[in-house]
Amino acid sequence: MRKLIPLYFNYTKPKVWSLLVFVGAVGAVLAIHQHSLLDWFPVILTVISLSAGAAGSEAVTNFIDRDIDAKMTRTRNRPLVTGNISPESGLIFGLFLIVLSVLLLMVYGKFLAASFISLGITDNVVVYSLLLKRRTPWSVILGGFSGGFPVLVGWYTVTSSFSILPWFLFALVVVWIPVHIWSLAYRYRDDYEKAGIPMLPVIYSEKISSACISFSAILLVVFSIIPYFLGENSTVYIFVVAVLSAPLLIFAALFMKEHNLKSSFNLFKYSSPYLAIVFALFLILKFV
Secondary structure, three states, X not given: OOOHHHHHHXXXXXXXXXXXXXXXXXXXXXXXXOOOHHHHHHHHHHHHHHHHHHHHHHHHHHHHOHHHHHHOOOOOOOHHXXXXXXXXXXXXXXXXXXXXXXXXXXXXXXXXXXXXXXXXXXXXXXHHHHHHOOOOOOHHHHHOHHHHHHHHHHHHHHOOOOOHHHHHHHHHHHHHHHHHHHHHHHHOHHHHHHHOOOOHHHHOOHHHHHHHHHHHHHHHHHHHHHHHHOOOOOHHHHHHHHHHHHHHHHHHHXXXXXXXXXXXXXXXXXXXXXXXXXXXXHHHHHHO
């Protein structure tokens, strides 16, 4: 059992879904008006439900992608490929977590949040992984909506009140996903080509791919600045985002100019914590 727990935990790719749980938790905290213990329970419920749902989704997509993973150097050591977990066990485990995530929200009467987590799981597992990933380079765009739904799950687990804020944060995550995934795919495009996955850098030239990815980075910066003009944040917010965005724009410009593996990976590495820092800033400013 001691070996199985870390094996199945790592099988769910926690480095991938932990950020989704974090943005969902931020969405929940931003919806809180009072700070009693009772008001914080929905935040805990959000974290547990999103952890189960996101981990379950990754487990099921691992099952769907197991033939692809076996062909790619970056993924050939995943448990289903090595045989440490059987495909049947991996699928059942993933489906169990997905059902658990939805039921937890429904049991506590959070039906709107349950709908959003169901939509996010469907977009990730069915739309992206099952239907589009092997067919079109634009799968990342249509499948990227799944990354934004945790914010809505968090917000509507706490309150049923409408606000533009969670929907904007939903859009911010969706805009972040292409630059994050495509910049990594550019570095490993030989792997994707070998596996027959038509990622953007595989289908299009280096020049076109680097331009699309760099434009995505610029769009991310634009979306990060917009909250200031919506009156949602202070001068501190715009200052920190400006400082944070400058290196991202520099990396994007260098990538567009050089369009090589090093500049692509630099953009990926910087974009990885970018979203988390922006969301953490929203969280900090709520209590300042």
